[in-house]
Amino acid sequence: MKEGNRGLSLYTLLVFVFLLGPLVIISITSFEPGTVLKFPPEGFSLRWYRNIFEVSMFMETFKTSIIVSMLGNLLALLLGVPAAYALSRFEFRGRDTLNALFLSPVLIPGIVLGFTLLRYLIVVYGLPIYAGLLIGHTVIMLPFIIRVIASSLANFDFAVEEAAQSLGAGRLETFFKVVLPNIRSGILAAVLIAFLESFNNVDISVFMTGPGVSTLPIQMLTYVQNYFDPTIAAISVILMVLTAALMFIIERLMGFAYFTKR
Amino acid sequence: MALISLEQVSVAYDNRFILEDFNLQIEKGKLLSLLGPSGCGKTTTLRLIAGFLNAEQGKFMFGGKDYTNVPVNKRNFGFVFQSYALFPHMSVYDNVAFGLRLRKMKEAEVKQRVTRMLEIVSLGGFEKRLPKALSGGQRQRVAIARALVIEPDLLLFDEPLSNLDANLRVNMRVEIRRIQQELGITTVYVSHDQEECFSISDQVAVMNSGKIEQLAHPTTIFKYPASEYVARFIGFGNFIAFESRSDAGEDIELSRGALKFLAAKRPNGAGNLGMLGAIRPDDLQLWPSTQEAPLSGNTLSGRVQVSTYLGRSYQYEVETELGVFTVNQEMDVPFAQGEQVTIYFPKDKLVLVQ
Numbered sequence: 001m002k003e004g005n006r007g008l009s010l011y012t013l014l015v016f017v018f019l020l021g022p023l024v025i026i027s028i029t030s031f032e033p034g035t036v037l038k039f040p041p042e043g044f045s046l047r048w049y050r051n052i053f054e055v056s057m058f059m060e061t062f063k064t065s066i067i068v069s070m071l072g073n074l075l076a077l078l079l080g081v082p083a084a085y086a087l088s089r090f091e092f093r094g095r096d097t098l099n100a101l102f103l104s105p106v107l108i109p110g111i112v113l114g115f116t117l118l119r120y121l122i123v124v125y126g127l128p129i130y131a132g133l134l135i136g137h138t139v140i141m142l143p144f145i146i147r148v149i150a151s152s153l154a155n156f157d158f159a160v161e162e163a164a165q166s167l168g169a170g171r172l173e174t175f176f177k178v179v180l181p182n183i184r185s186g187i188l189a190a191v192l193i194a195f196l197e198s199f200n201n202v203d204i205s206v207f208m209t210g211p212g213v214s215t216l217p218i219q220m221l222t223y224v225q226n227y228f229d230p231t232i233a234a235i236s237v238i239l240m241v242l243t244a245a246l247m248f249i250i251e252r253l254m255g256f257a258y259f260t261k262r
Numbered sequence: 263m264a265l266i267s268l269e270q271v272s273v274a275y276d277n278r279f280i281l282e283d284f285n286l287q288i289e290k291g292k293l294l295s296l297l298g299p300s301g302c303g304k305t306t307t308l309r310l311i312a313g314f315l316n317a318e319q320g321k322f323m324f325g326g327k328d329y330t331n332v333p334v335n336k337r338n339f340g341f342v343f344q345s346y347a348l349f350p351h352m353s354v355y356d357n358v359a360f361g362l363r364l365r366k367m368k369e370a371e372v373k374q375r376v377t378r379m380l381e382i383v384s385l386g387g388f389e390k391r392l393p394k395a396l397s398g399g400q401r402q403r404v405a406i407a408r409a410l411v412i413e414p415d416l417l418l419f420d421e422p423l424s425n426l427d428a429n430l431r432v433n434m435r436v437e438i439r440r441i442q443q444e445l446g447i448t449t450v451y452v453s454h455d456q457e458e459c460f461s462i463s464d465q466v467a468v469m470n471s472g473k474i475e476q477l478a479h480p481t482t483i484f485k486y487p488a489s490e491y492v493a494r495f496i497g498f499g500n501f502i503a504f505e506s507r508s509d510a511g512e513d514i515e516l517s518r519g520a521l522k523f524l525a526a527k528r529p530n531g532a533g534n535l536g537m538l539g540a541i542r543p544d545d546l547q548l549w550p551s552t553q554e555a556p557l558s559g560n561t562l563s564g565r566v567q568v569s570t571y572l573g574r575s576y577q578y579e580v581e582t583e584l585g586v587f588t589v590n591q592e593m594d595v596p597f598a599q600g601e602q603v604t605i606y607f608p609k610d611k612l613v614l615v616q
């Protein structure tokens with residue numbers, strides 16, 4: 001390796017230490033046997049991991065998070081797949097505007113979006129909190145669903161669909177027999193990315209939770225305000241592992257190019 | 263009566279007309295090709311016939327019925343794409359069977375037809391392969407089989423060979439012609455390659471920015487282009503603008519200043535309209551000016567400007583009082599640069615265009 005590159009390597013290493021260091025420290029402290037978060041830990045114990053499953057709030061909110069993410073995902077797919085198809089296949093007036101509209105939840109700060117949704121869905125229209133939460137999550141997942149599926153449609157030769165039509169297939173038949181089987185991995189990747197986005201979300205959820213309805217990240221926030229034990233560190237480790245596993249699958253399906261070319 | 267008829271058709275993209283008052287008739291069982299440079303509207307015409315595009319105006323008649331508003335999937339036309347457009351997730355067998363299954367045919371009959379079609383395109387034994395495990399030529403044959411197996415009323419090809427290498431292109435076009443004639447299927451074939459079009463067509467339509475400049479049998483176009491555009495496109499590299507012509511005699515007499523030329527009339531008396539003389543570089547002959555030309559008339563003296571070696575022949579750029587002429591000539595001892603020469607224009611090779 002050339003001389004100049006050694007300095008660059010060292011620099012890269014430092015950046016990684018800076019980025020990953022806190023995660024490593026959290027992971028290590030999660031094994032603390034005592035009742036207060038410390039670094040370095042005074043021993044090794046899985047006590048706080050066990051605690052997660054014993055505190056019913058965590059289990060309840062975990063269930064809510066999963067249900068909201070999955071149901072919202074389904075709704076976002078029902079809206080997003082036709083939208084992605086139309087945006088990538090048809091030339092029509094107002095296409096760019098529509099595109100921008102669908103992507104706007106990524107551009108608008110979460111706090112603003114969350115507050116707006118609260119104001120209208122819950123305060124003005126009086127929807128139940130649970131419904132508001134579901135709609136909020138559908139809205140934040142939609143842009144990811146549309147973008148990932150549209151990019152996978154863009155890689156699929158339109159002529160293949162025309163070939164199916166010339167052989168006698170109608171539009172829907174063409175979509176289900178020819179398009180869908182070829183964008184399956186794109187759809188799966190979209191679902192996983194959207195799931196991560198929703199499952200880890202704080203800024204929307206924080207407005208959409210109330211008595212009896214809360215998501216896991218919100219519950220974690222509440223918990224650290226009152227307790228100082230390493231439970232949160234333990235949950236964080238589990239969430240990190242879950243996220244890493246999903247990212248690994250997404251990378252296998254789509255490559256990371258999607259994340260770097262936004 | 264013609265099987266296909268496009269009548270006064272207009273197509274526009276973004277308010278720009280690509281085809282305007284376009285007319286085309288094709289006889290049953292014939293192969294007609296659309297020939298022209300990239301961007302002249304060949305694909306647009308083909309997609310209009312296929313039903314992928316809607317005309318702003320005009321009618322598309324097929325077998326005496328108005329097909330203008332019949333959707334693609336109800337037309338029963340086979341389309342072969344430049345990119346092959348095979349279904350990537352299906353085996354060769356399933357690709358070919360696709361159209362038959364949509365027609366709710368019994369599996370036993372599907373099998374019989376697919377197997378026979380794969381034999382016709384010499385792909386027996388490849389049934390289980392996925393498209394990505396095939397070569398370009400094999401993919402194209404699957405695409406052809408897939409379009410043919412539905413027994414289409416019309417077969418449409420859009421530059422089907424342009425992604426193949428040169429040898430394969432020649433073999434495939436012979437294949438396409440063989441199958442087309444064997445099954446007697448009416449075909450429209452699009453290409454920008456004149457040799458390809460000439461070799462397989464019953465009729466060639468030479469297109470220029472959305473208009474058909476000439477529609478005729480390939481040999482007619484090759485020998486007697488009707489316009490300067492067609493002449494240039496098919497390799498007539500030399501032009502002389504004459505000032506007057508007289509058709510009184512056995513040959514057409516032409517003059518430009520003091521220079522007199524003769525052009526032979528066509529056997530049936532048709533064509534040869536206009537006053538622009540056109541001739542191919544291969545048809546001109548060169549003599550050293552020291553040597554007397556064997557024939558008098560139809561000559562022009564000049565000086566060799568550039569000489570390049572083409573392998574089979576030499577190509578010369580010869581400067582004359584009427585401009586620079588390009589001449590291809592086979593010879594053992596080539597002319598040197600700067601040499602004085604006489605160019606001879608055989609009268610039966612000199613064509614008049616508009």
Ligand SMILES: Nc1ncnc2c1ncn2[C@@H]1O[C@H](COP(=O)(O)OP(=O)(O)O)[C@@H](O)[C@H]1O
Nearest residue numbers: 275276280298299300301302303304305306307
């Ligand atoms: N979808 C489209 N939108 C706008 N212009 C187009 C479209 N398709 C083709 N054109 C234009 O129409 C003209 C003819 O195109 P085409 O029929 O594809 O030509 P060819 O097949 O002879 O190369 C070209 O000028 C091209 O730029």
Ligand SMILES: [Mg+2]
Nearest residue numbers: 301304305421
């Ligand atoms: Mg084209």
